[in-house]
Amino acid sequence: MNPEELLGQDDGQQAPEESPLISLKKDLEFYKETLREVAVEIMVEGLSAYPIFVAHQHEVALGEMILDRGELGTSWSIQASTLEEFVEKGIIQHSKKEMFIQSFKPADDFMCVFTIVPEGANFVYYPYK
Secondary structure, three states, X not given: OOHHXXXXXXXXXXXXXXXXXXXXXXXXXXXXXXXXHHHHHHHHOOOOOOEEEEEEOOOOOOOEEEEOHHHHOOOOEEEEEEHXXXXXXXXXXXXXXXXXXXXXXXXXXXXXXXXXXXXXXXXXXXXXX
16 A cells, blocks of 8 residues: 555545644654664564564554654654564464565565554555655
8 A cells, every 4th residue: 555545645635634644654754764774673683574563653562662752752653563473463364464475565665564543554565765
């Protein structure tokens, strides 16, 4: 899914100013170098070939906190996780794991962000460049 789809801009209409996803895009731009370093570290250390970042504005029991919005003065907190944890916790069904892997974009070029908003949650791939 493209950031524009999540922002509701595919239909040619402007996303509402109060959308929290506009602030997510801003924060991802601010965080992207750190997130890239963490993704590389997860892969190099052999923890997973599929790093996933969890973006949220509340407390979430998933992954490990790496960027706390309260400490950084940003709108979104980010936690680092992996495909394996998502399968273990049942967020991604074991039967859908291969489908997820097939759709996973190269982790050197894109961050995989599991975005949690009041309306639900979804995976977004956001480019590092």
